[in-house]
Amino acid sequence: MSKLPATHEAEIGCDECFEELHIFAEMELKGKSPGDAMPLLKEHLDNCGECRQEYEALLEGIKALGNEDA
Amino acid sequence: MVRFFKRRSKSYQTNDDWIRALEPPPDEAALDQLRSFLIRGLKASLYKNVDRGLDDFVKDIAQDALLKILDNYKSFRGDSKFTTWAMKVAVREGYTELRKKRYKDISLEEYSRYDPDEKDVIEIEHQQAQPDQQAHESILVQKVMDIMEEELTEKQKKVLQLLMIEQIPMTVVTDMMQSNRNAIYKLVHDARMRLKSKLEREGIDHEEVLNQM
Numbered sequence: 001m002s003k004l005p006a007t008h009e010a011e012i013g014c015d016e017c018f019e020e021l022h023i024f025a026e027m028e029l030k031g032k033s034p035g036d037a038m039p040l041l042k043e044h045l046d047n048c049g050e051c052r053q054e055y056e057a058l059l060e061g062i063k064a065l066g067n068e069d070a
Numbered sequence: 071m072v073r074f075f076k077r078r079s080k081s082y083q084t085n086d087d088w089i090r091a092l093e094p095p096p097d098e099a100a101l102d103q104l105r106s107f108l109i110r111g112l113k114a115s116l117y118k119n120v121d122r123g124l125d126d127f128v129k130d131i132a133q134d135a136l137l138k139i140l141d142n143y144k145s146f147r148g149d150s151k152f153t154t155w156a157m158k159v160a161v162r163e164g165y166t167e168l169r170k171k172r173y174k175d176i177s178l179e180e181y182s183r184y185d186p187d188e189k190d191v192i193e194i195e196h197q198q199a200q201p202d203q204q205a206h207e208s209i210l211v212q213k214v215m216d217i218m219e220e221e222l223t224e225k226q227k228k229v230l231q232l233l234m235i236e237q238i239p240m241t242v243v244t245d246m247m248q249s250n251r252n253a254i255y256k257l258v259h260d261a262r263m264r265l266k267s268k269l270e271r272e273g274i275d276h277e278e279v280l281n282q283m
Contacts (some may be wrong), residue, residue, distance in 0.1 A: 011259055015252040022150040022158045048255060050165070050240050057115035058161045062154060064114030065107065 005025065017044045017051050025058050088152040092143050101136060107153060108132040108160045113155075116164050131167060135160035169241040210274070217268050226261040229254060 024041050027034035035042035045052045082088050082100055091100030112128040120127055135152050146155050218227065227248075232243045243249045269275075 013252040013259070018158070018162065022155045025158070026150045026154055030106045038142055048240075048253070050169075054158075054161050054165050057165065058154075059163060061111035061115035061157050065111050065153075065157075 011047065012040045012044050014044075014048060014051055017041055017048070021051075021055060021058065025055065025062060028059060030060060079206060083150040085146075085148050089143065089146070092140060096140060104153075105132050105136055105158060106154065108135055111157045111177045112160055112164055115161050116168070119165075119168055127167075130162070131164045132160060132165075135163045166241050170245065171277070173238060174241040211270070212268075213274065214265075217265060217272070221264045221268050222261050224256055226264075229257055230261060233258065 020038060020041055023035040024038055024045075027037060045055055075275045082103060088100065088104075091097040109128050112131055113124060114130060116126055116131075135156070136148055138159050142159070146152060218230075222230070229243060229247065232238045232246065235242065238246075240251060240254055244254050247254060249257075
């Protein structure tokens with residue numbers, strides 16, 4: 001119910017979000033504004049708790065690895 | 071010969087290095103390096119959500135993720151570092167497994183007794199409300215319940231009950247409904263759109279509804 005006001009017709013789903021999530025994460029870590037560049041993905045992250053949780057965890061993981069290469 | 075081994079044991083720095091190394095048959099050294107990278111990243115990603123056995127858990131997840139990466143690396147479009155993309159695959163694998171583990175005792179059978187005619191699943195507290203306000207809230211809640219009953223499909227009602235009332239994670243609901251996460255998300259999105267549209271047509275304020283439910 002709390003998601004009702006933010007619900008829009010054009011919202012993307014979890015699959016489309018996952019497709020682009022790594023790009024969004026790298027932009028965030030580089031201090032760019034991924035939400036401006038990819039507003040539909042940002043909207044999905046705002047509305048989908050599971051995708052948001054995975055996104056935040058992805059940021060944590062990449063940050064912890066720092067700039068090291070695999 | 072020494073130069074050959076030095077070359078073989080190099081780090082995989084570029085995306086092209088990784089893609090070449092994962093071409094069948096995959097380079098074992100690359101797999102070891104990627105596995106080790108995923109394990110370190112997963113520990114940082116998951117430690118807050120795993121109480122015990124983090125090391126073993128992330129090793130298992132890294133191995134499962136590695137198989138997924140080998141199956142899907144050709145879909146990587148080079149639009150980030152390869153390792154970021156790989157980490158994304160591993161994190162989803164980890165959280166999917168965590169959510170399932172957490173709710174492993176809930177079976178589809180347990181929730182298949184859902185009765186769409188049952189309307190008393192949401193209990194509204196009126197302790198602080200005045201009599202007039204109580205009556206207004208009751209009418210509003212009943213109206214919304216009626217709208218849900220009229221506007222939503224049986225499947226939408228069932229999924230909303232599992233997610234909203236039972237508070238079961240979407241990953242688990244997806245398994246219960248033998249569906250996939252994207253389809254369940256879309257189903258819920260469609261339900262929200264129907265409710266929003268009907269509420270607007272009925273002249274009911276979203277904010278007021280949210281305050282009551």
